[in-house]
Amino acid sequence: MKRILSFITVFALLLTACEGDPGPPGPPGQNGQNGVNFVGQSFERNINFTSTNNYIVDLEIPLDIELLETDMVLVYRFLGQIDGFDVWKPLPETVYTDNGGEFQYNFEHNYDFVTIYLDAPSTFDFNSLLDEDRLDQIFRIVVLPVDFINSYDININNYDDVSQYVQ
Template identity: 30%
Template sequence: MKKLFPFLLLFITSFILFNCKEDDEVQVQVDYPAVYDLRNVNFSYNATDGWSYGQSFKKPLLDQDYVVIFRQTGTSGNAPVWQQIPRTLYLDQGELDYDFDFSKNDFMIYAGGTYDLSTTPQYLNNQTFRVVLVPAVYGKNATLEDLKKLSYEEIIAKYNIDESKIGTL
């Protein structure tokens, strides 16, 4: 029996080494909603940030989570039409820009432009946004530049985000 033990140990070690791969995918369950709706958003003005709206996440994000924000521009049938921000709207009054930034604790949406935005309150009040979190598990396969090229539907499909569990902040 003592003579078989080293061979048995060698066999088990070899089996483990040859059957484990470094690139095996790890399945990670995201324990927070990955899509949030923001309804009836009203931008407020301050001298530092201009027109802005901020919100905190209920739980801090992981360091490699990405945030992508869409503004509802209308509907097609009964379905909302989403437009990714940053976005520039070219209006008769001038240019209106929507932009955002985020940290793992919160995000801020900004509205700025080449004219007095208070003259077009329809673009500052009662706005609807959708905040999409691309979980950190996909961080190695996603960059902000890649995400900027994708529509809402493409992001949901590509990163297998469960759209049926839309949360609120």
């Protein structure tokens, strides 16, 4: 009996001796993404390309979007809906016209501005563009940390992949 009592005492001491202060809590997961604590940021703009603006539109990145110099800025053009789902195409996007010409929706950005523009060879006649190619174009600008994209191997050409991490 002494042996059993001694054994229980030693066992109880071992269990209580292994306790310590709990460590700091780990980072919370975001949206069930296997512990990923990340949310990209995005905004949309409706743009009209005209000869008055030289088919160039400058957009300021909203102040409520946290932007670091190392962040990646991506731009997608809304093509419409298929079966109730939005379809987005990444820029640059080449468009071939009915009269055999071609132009591109393209963009560039600096720290806090995004410039979206129509680009074409010098022989291209912008006056030949249809209204549906110039007016009421919806663009979504997405800001993502470049380290995140590299570490999670996100296909930035597939908006569905990117949108999983965008707020």
